[in-house]
Amino acid sequence: MKEYIERAESKWLHTYNRYQVVFDHGNGVYLYDTDGKKYLDFCSGIAVNALGYGDQELEQELVEALSDQIGKLTHISNYYYNVPAIEAAEKLTKAAGLERVFFTNSGAEAVEGLIKTARKYAYLKDGSTDHEIIAMEHSFHGRTFGALSVTGNPHYREAFEPMIGNIRFARMNDIDSVMELVNDKTCAILLETVQGEGGIHPATEDFLKKLRALCDERDILLMLDEIQCGMGRTGRMFAWQRYGVKPDAMSVAKALGCGVPVGAFLMSEKLASASLVAGDHGTTYGGNPLVCRAVSKVLDIFEKRDIAGHAEKVGGYLADKLDGIAEKHSDIVDRRGIGLMQGLEFTHPVGDIINRCLENGLVLINAGTNIIRFMPPLVITEADVDEMCRILEEAL
Numbered sequence: 001m002k003e004y005i006e007r008a009e010s011k012w013l014h015t016y017n018r019y020q021v022v023f024d025h026g027n028g029v030y031l032y033d034t035d036g037k038k039y040l041d042f043c044s045g046i047a048v049n050a051l052g053y054g055d056q057e058l059e060q061e062l063v064e065a066l067s068d069q070i071g072k073l074t075h076i077s078n079y080y081y082n083v084p085a086i087e088a089a090e091k092l093t094k095a096a097g098l099e100r101v102f103f104t105n106s107g108a109e110a111v112e113g114l115i116k117t118a119r120k121y122a123y124l125k126d127g128s129t130d131h132e133i134i135a136m137e138h139s140f141h142g143r144t145f146g147a148l149s150v151t152g153n154p155h156y157r158e159a160f161e162p163m164i165g166n167i168r169f170a171r172m173n174d175i176d177s178v179m180e181l182v183n184d185k186t187c188a189i190l191l192e193t194v195q196g197e198g199g200i201h202p203a204t205e206d207f208l209k210k211l212r213a214l215c216d217e218r219d220i221l222l223m224l225d226e227i228q229c230g231m232g233r234t235g236r237m238f239a240w241q242r243y244g245v246k247p248d249a250m251s252v253a254k255a256l257g258c259g260v261p262v263g264a265f266l267m268s269e270k271l272a273s274a275s276l277v278a279g280d281h282g283t284t285y286g287g288n289p290l291v292c293r294a295v296s297k298v299l300d301i302f303e304k305r306d307i308a309g310h311a312e313k314v315g316g317y318l319a320d321k322l323d324g325i326a327e328k329h330s331d332i333v334d335r336r337g338i339g340l341m342q343g344l345e346f347t348h349p350v351g352d353i354i355n356r357c358l359e360n361g362l363v364l365i366n367a368g369t370n371i372i373r374f375m376p377p378l379v380i381t382e383a384d385v386d387e388m389c390r391i392l393e394e395a396l
């Protein structure tokens with residue numbers, strides 16, 4: 001692997017400090033590096049590879065669908081219709097209970113779509129262009145300028161200022177901090193239902209319900225970023241479905257294609273009919289037949305196998321086990337999360353622990369410097385959780 005890593009570092013733009021491993025293939029919930037070493041995967045490509053890898057029965061269905069589609073048609077312009085995108089749209093809107101969808105190439109691009117939708121909606125109402133969006137501190141929405149502008153981490157933004165204007169930051173789960181910022185120019189409130197990169201912070205039900213009431217009262221759009229916490233990870237298809245609070249629009253990506261690069265933003269019929277129109281937005285690749293065939297098949301598998309229900313069950317087991325570990329170690333200050341999206345917060349940086357786990361055949365990822373994130377493929381079993389805990393405890 002050393003030689004591959006040297007070659008990579010001599011050519012790739014150095015925008016990541018990478019773990020010193022070159023992955024070659026996957027099988028079930030295991031990854032293998034180019035030297036043949038096996039790793040239990042509790043990262044799933046950051047919440048992307050929800051169905052695991054390779055020769056598992058589940059993944060095989062997806063592989064077959066994609067192979068078939070590659071042989072037929074991978075791309076056609078959005079100036080034409082294609083059947084996989086129609087089917088994917090029908091299934092995704094049904095799962096979300098939101099009537100309209102636009103397919104994108106990434107999560108960031110889906111967030112861009114939300115921002116444009118919010119601004120257009122407000123513009124159509126009063127003709128002015130000075131509307132504000134309220135986002136949350138410690139949020140993460142992506143690296144493009146719009147998405148970065150609503151990302152509540154000054155460190156990611158600073159060198160790239162100026163951002164897009166009129167973004168205000170409130171505190172997650174602090175309705176007063178939102179009330180302080182709301183005014184007649186506020187067009188949308190945007191948040192992750194469960195903050196991922198920011199350290200696994202779920203929105204409370206009370207906070208979401210108060211946001212919904214506030215948005216209804218003042219004709220503000222409630223927009224939820226479900227890119228990381230969506231697609232079954234929290235035990236529901238979308239995390240907000242746990243709370244009985246429905247957004248006006250949401251972004252999805254990561255596990256949507258289970259490894260094929262695809263995102264989407266969805267909205268209610270009401271919002272769709274009062275925002276973007278022909279000519280307002282577009283993409284070359286977004287919604288092409290190849291990625292939409294993946295979306296369509298992924299949604300079939302999720303439904304047929306009740307992947308979200310499985311995540312709920314195994315997620316509860318994972319949370320209990322992590323609570324047990326936290327009790328034994330005084331440097332663990334908190335265990336947070338829902339379903340198979342969990343975090344352990346330490347009093348110190350966790351890089352060394354993650355590296356030791358990697359050496360011992362376990363892939364984990366951090367969220368911030370002090371938090372270990374647990375985001376396995378959703379098909380993980382309780383025995384896999386036990387194995388993960390054994391390796392983690394050894395590293396601790």
Ligand SMILES: *Cc1c(COP(=O)(O)O)cnc(C)c1O
Nearest residue numbers: 106107108140141142196227228
């Ligand atoms: C990963 C992520 C994004 C950005 O998605 P990309 O596909 O990397 O652009 C946006 N929002 C959340 C919550 C994410 O976790």
